[in-house]
Amino acid sequence: MAIVGVLALQGSFNEHIAALRRLGVKGVEIKKPEQLQNVTSLIIPGGESTTMAKLAEYHNLFPALREFVKIGRPVWGTCAGLIFLADKAIGQKIGGQQLVGGLDCTVHRNFFGSQIQSFEAEVLAPELASKEGGPETFRGVFIRAPAILEVGPEVQVLADYPVPSNSLLSLDPSIESAKENVEEQSKVIVAVRQGNILATAFHPELTADTRWHSYFIKMANENEEEASSSIVPIEVNISYNQKQLSDLPVFQ
Secondary structure, eight states: OOEEEEEOSSSSHHHHHHHHHHTTOEEEEEOSGGGGGGOSEEEEOOSOHHHHHHHHHHTTOHHHHHHHHHTTOOEEEETHHHHHHEEEEESOOTTOOOOOOOEEEEEETTTTOSGGGOEEEEEEOHHHHHHHOSOSEEEEEESSOOEEEEEOTTOEEEEEEEOOGGGOOOOOGGGHHHHHHHHHHTEEEEEEEETTEEEESSOGGGSSOOHHHHHHHHHHHHHHHHHOTTOOOOOOOOOOOOOOOSOOOOOO
16 A cells, blocks of 8 residues: 655644545655655645744755655645745745745735634535535635635646635735735635645645545555556545534634
8 A cells, every 4th residue: 555655844744644544544754855765645734834844944855855746746735735835935934934846826824814813614626526525615724824826827726715805914015916816806726736736725634524635645546557557546435524623713
């Protein structure tokens, strides 16, 4: 059985490993560059992106992570992981942070506000429902969450979220065109796929719904099948469960 790596510097890596386990898939912690040689796909979890970046820099992980993405290995970033994978991030702390890159998008680091402005909401995700079954909405857990403001032509938008015009936060002046676009559409992008990269602004690992994890595992299967016809696909046990965690407020 193939093994999925989960970057385990900080954040919700244990929750991702538990979600993979519920699908019958083994997840292993990745803390050092050489450990990436033992896995064929990787999840970069949510957490505090600046802290994660400092730890990744300390352990000299950035070159190996960039190479992992560059050679086409499947990688999924949730929340802080999305920020890591973006080619450009705004709204960063003074001094900024290193990015892995590879995802052609501009992300606003804390678009939805601070920790106390975290929320849960039903997110429309028809592509997920079409591939994994279940309802067309997914319960998104947004914790000091980012949002994607612009995407390149090769990026597939999997989910967006409506934003009331009076709730938009101040954006970087350098991306005024994106601000106008967001205001006109009254929505921001919260889930995308570009080739081997999957990214979500919310935390699927904090819900009982494992469909996003199943979706990513199938991405990994597709990648392995293209690499070698001898690879046996990972078998996953999909059991959609409506049970949710204690509700956070709905963003409105």
